[in-house]
Amino acid sequence: MTELKFNFTALQLIEYENLQEESIENIKKWCATQAIPQPTDELIALFLLSCNRDEERTKTTVIAYYRIKNKAVEIFNNRSVNLPEVQEVLQIGYFCVMPRRTVDGCAIVCIKAKPNTNDDKHWSIRPLLKVICMMLDAAIYEYPPKYFLIIFDVKHLTLKHLSRIKPKVIKIFLEYLQEGFPSKLKAIHVINMVSILNKTIKLLKPFIKKDVWEMTKFHSKKMDWGKFYRECVGTDNLPEEYGGSLGSFEIVHEITLQKLNALEDFFLNEELHRRVVTADVSGEDTED
Structure with a gap:
């Protein structure tokens, strides 16, 4: 699987943003039971921060992230300013x-x-x-x-x-x-x-x-x-x-x-990361 790398690490967010490593591990274990790709620690940390460290809200956001992005492929895939x-x-x-x-x-x-x-x-x-x-x-x-x-x-x-x-x-x-x-x-x-x-x-x-x-x-x-x-x-x-x-x-x-x-390589890697999905979270873009 393609590794999705950011310009920061989960350890930095644990240290500077008061994130709990245990929360990252809890979400990681939960993701392994879902029909979604396995997010990196950094992506999980982003979800936790966006949900004020609430693990249940984080789970809902994770599912929505993959569902929406893999539905609207004409917005979230093939991302390049040169198109x-x-x-x-x-x-x-x-x-x-x-x-x-x-x-x-x-x-x-x-x-x-x-x-x-x-x-x-x-x-x-x-x-x-x-x-x-x-x-x-x-x-x-x-x-x-x-x-x-x-x-x-x-x-x-x-x-x-x-x-x-x-x-x-x-x-x-x-x-x-x-x-x-x-x-x-x-x-x-x-x-x-x-x-x-x-x-x-x-x-x-x-x-x-x-x-x-x-x-x-x-x-x-x-x-x-x-x-x-x-x-x-x-x-x-x-x-x-x-x-x-x-x-x-x-x-x-x-x-x-x-x-x-x-960031073209980052955008491509993010797309490749999301491709490992099932019919539960993938789909076609909405018609006009």
């Missing part, structure tokens, strides 16, 4: 993992639609979600963040962009974030909110759990940036377009793509 469909997605927006974490260990991921993009480009929603999930995994690979903070800047979103969004596919992404994601969300900020997005949000709201909905904040184009800096994210952790000190979106986007490209 033609991914390259098309990268032309319509900036995809940024901020190179600096907050003082409380929060990783920030930002997706911003580019201005004046050609609406007729043949991009689709699955490669878009593939890139976002690659970004999340890239941040976890380095060292598990305490939380994730996700920013969607929709200022330049158009009706043609929205026509590409498939609620059934977005539902899979939301299910993963809420049930199978081996980390924790702190907040989701939708920046430069546009009215044309209201109908889509209304369609998606039934699929969003109450706690996730409550941490989702919508900001108008006239938002109070001073308040945002004080209450949400400081300028040290934002690009210069938002009044921050991290350089431009273009720069952070390019740095992010370099990281994703460097």
